[in-house]
Amino acid sequence: MRDTRAALLLQAETLVRRRGYAGFSYADLAETVGIRKASIHHHFATKSDLAHALVAAYDARYDAALAGIRADEPDAIGRIAAYGALYLGGVEAGLGCLCAVLAIEGEALPASLRADIVGFFEKHIAWLEGVLAEGIAAGCVRASVEPGPTARMVIAALEGALLMERLLAGPAGFRGTLTALCDGLRAAGSVPTGVSSHRIDTI
Amino acid sequence: MRDTRAALLLQAETLVRRRGYAGFSYADLAETVGIRKASIHHHFATKSDLAHALVAAYDARYDAALAGIRADEPDAIGRIAAYGALYLGGVEAGLGCLCAVLAIEGEALPASLRADIVGFFEKHIAWLEGVLAEGIAAGCVRASVEPGPTARMVIAALEGALLMERLLAGPAGFRGTLTALCDGLRAAGSVPTGVSSHRIDTI
DNA sequence: GTTGTTCTACCAATTAGTCGGTAGATTTCC
DNA sequence: GGAAATCTACCGACTAATTGGTAGAACAAC
Numbered sequence: 001m002r003d004t005r006a007a008l009l010l011q012a013e014t015l016v017r018r019r020g021y022a023g024f025s026y027a028d029l030a031e032t033v034g035i036r037k038a039s040i041h042h043h044f045a046t047k048s049d050l051a052h053a054l055v056a057a058y059d060a061r062y063d064a065a066l067a068g069i070r071a072d073e074p075d076a077i078g079r080i081a082a083y084g085a086l087y088l089g090g091v092e093a094g095l096g097c098l099c100a101v102l103a104i105e106g107e108a109l110p111a112s113l114r115a116d117i118v119g120f121f122e123k124h125i126a127w128l129e130g131v132l133a134e135g136i137a138a139g140c141v142r143a144s145v146e147p148g149p150t151a152r153m154v155i156a157a158l159e160g161a162l163l164m165e166r167l168l169a170g171p172a173g174f175r176g177t178l179t180a181l182c183d184g185l186r187a188a189g190s191v192p193t194g195v196s197s198h199r200i201d202t203i
Numbered sequence: 204m205r206d207t208r209a210a211l212l213l214q215a216e217t218l219v220r221r222r223g224y225a226g227f228s229y230a231d232l233a234e235t236v237g238i239r240k241a242s243i244h245h246h247f248a249t250k251s252d253l254a255h256a257l258v259a260a261y262d263a264r265y266d267a268a269l270a271g272i273r274a275d276e277p278d279a280i281g282r283i284a285a286y287g288a289l290y291l292g293g294v295e296a297g298l299g300c301l302c303a304v305l306a307i308e309g310e311a312l313p314a315s316l317r318a319d320i321v322g323f324f325e326k327h328i329a330w331l332e333g334v335l336a337e338g339i340a341a342g343c344v345r346a347s348v349e350p351g352p353t354a355r356m357v358i359a360a361l362e363g364a365l366l367m368e369r370l371l372a373g374p375a376g377f378r379g380t381l382t383a384l385c386d387g388l389r390a391a392g393s394v395p396t397g398v399s400s401h402r403i404d405t406i
Numbered sequence: 407g408t409t410g411t412t413c414t415a416c417c418a419a420t421t422a423g424t425c426g427g428t429a430g431a432t433t434t435c436c
Numbered sequence: 437g438g439a440a441a442t443c444t445a446c447c448g449a450c451t452a453a454t455t456g457g458t459a460g461a462a463c464a465a466c
Contacts, residue, residue: 004445019311022225025421039446041423096307100363103370104299104307108222114370121367144386149379152367153360153387156380160303160363161355167306167321169355176352177359183347184356184387207411229456242412244457 005043007033013054017095021051021105048110051102055116058098062086062120066127076135077182080128080154084178087158091165091174100159125151132185142187150185157181208246210236216257220298224254224308251313254305258319261301265289265323269330279338280385283357286331287381290361294368294377303362328354335388345390353388360384 011032015024026047030037044050065086073079090097099120106114128151135141157177165173214235218227229250233240247253268289276282293300302323309317331354338344360380368376 020223020225020308022223023308023311026423027420035445036447037422038424038448042445045423047422094310100366101307103366104304105223105226106221106370107297108226118370121371146383146386149383150387152364152372152376153380153383156363156367157356157360158363159366160359160361163303163306163362163366164324164355164359167309167317168324173355177356180349180352180356183349184353228454230454239413240456241414241458245411248457250456 004033004035004039008035008040008043008050009053009057012050013058013098014095016051016054016101017090017098020101022108048113051109051113052116054098055102055113055120059116059120059123062124066124070131076131076138076141077186079131079135080185081178081182083128083131083154084158084181087162088171088174088178090162091171094166096166097159097162100163121155124155128154135185140187141185145185154181154185207236207238207242211238211243211246211253212256212260215253216261216301217298219254219257219304220293220301223304225311251316254312254316255319257301258305258316258323262319262323262326265327269327273334279334279341279344280389282334282338283331283388284381284385286334286357287361287384290365291374291377291381293365294374297369299369300362300365303366324358327358331357338388343390344388348388357384357388 008029012024012029015028015032018024026037026040030040033040040050044053066083069079069082073082087097099117102109102113102117103121106117129147132141132145132147132150132154136143136145136147158181161174161177165171165177169176211232215227215232218231218235221227229240229243233243236243243253247256269286272282272285276285290300302320305312305316305320306324309320332350335344335348335350335353335357339346339348339350361384364377364380368374368380372379
């Protein structure tokens with residue numbers, strides 16, 4: 001049995017992450033999946049329905065990854081390094097972050113989709129804020145770090161690095177940024193931890 | 204006298220920065236400028252010609268701003284804060300960075316345009332690397348900072364913050380990220396400097 | 407009167423989305 | 437268990453609108 005809906009979601013996601021939301025068409029998607037254009041409408045009535053489903057699936061995958069990192073990595077800096085490694089997967093595959101791509105085209109997008117994206121980012125900011133606060137309490141993160149603004153700065157740096165290094169220096173460039181980022185957060189006495197092996201499942 | 208070419212560049216830039224390259228059309232641009240669609244082709248034969256001119260003008264404006272900051276701000280952290288304030292202008296106006304927008308749609312863009320964008324980012328990385336190296340030598344930037352990777356991290360954080368905070372917390376969110384970024388670079392003994400008043404001219 | 411600018415009027419291609427219909431399962435009901 | 441009804445997945449053939457781009461005439465300015 002062939003799960004067409006899943007194939008559509010998978011291929012649509014890579015198309016959006018490669019070329020943007022306005023940059024791919026139902027015709028493109030139909031061709032890569034090997035189905036007729038009209039049949040896509042059977043699964044996703046409109047393009048924005050498809051986009052919603054895309055964000056929901058992406059968000060769910062990240063939820064799982066975030067929970068996994070929290071469970072596997074005891075150290076705050078290790079958790080942030082592992083979180084950054086999720087983005088590294090995108091650089092390696094030549095794919096931007098789905099939500100960053102959609103955020104950039106924000107103005108031209110349906111408002112409900114924008115709300116989904118805001119929710120995605122705010123969830124990640126809250127997660128990082130918690131990680132940083134715990135890290136400060138445990139003494140592995142610099143005491144002068146403010147968890148709120150720094151959480152925003154961390155995710156901004158990773159989103160920005162994914163955006164840039166995909167075109168510039170690739171994975172090597174991204175790893176440099178991630179290391180510089182972690183080094184700036186670590187408390188003076190704390191020992192660096194290695195790069196984690198966390199991966200976002202699909203793609 | 205009415206400089207149509209300049210008006211086209213100005214309006215096209217805001218359209219791209221709001222909706223993306225694939226997200227605006229010659230019809231949109233014609234309407235905002237108050238000209239017929241065919242007349243645009245007289246000034247910019249193809250859409251990618253227009254995009255090239257857009258990047259060239261944007262790049263030139265940043266060149267001037269970078270030189271101004273270097274001349275006016277003696278301190279490395281002050282220079283980076285001033286550089287970040289350029290991006291703040293985008294957040295306030297609700298506009299993304301032109302090159303970030305184009306970078307995201309990279310795969311769907313003409314290759315020559317991609318090269319322009321790579322050049323833009325590399326120039327800024329080199330500028331920041333110089334600023335950081337001088338700052339370390341002067342003692343206002345943490346000695347453990349590595350100028351190369353950290354320069355990439357700084358621009359990534361600013362690009363990412365512009366991307367995100369345009370949708371999330373606006374200028375206040377961006378300022379928080381900028382402060383957290385600068386705080387992470389400053390040497391322990393160094394005194395914080397205020398936010399500069401540097402602005403990118405047009406828009 | 408020539409040069410630069412803008413216009414009207416068009417073009418072929420592509421866009422998202424609709425239409426009526428079909429083959430094959432699955433369910434319902436006697 | 438077998439007929440009838442319903443549902444799922446897909447298709448070819450559309451549509452109206454929009455896409456970037458072209459040809460040639462009108463108009464302006466020096």
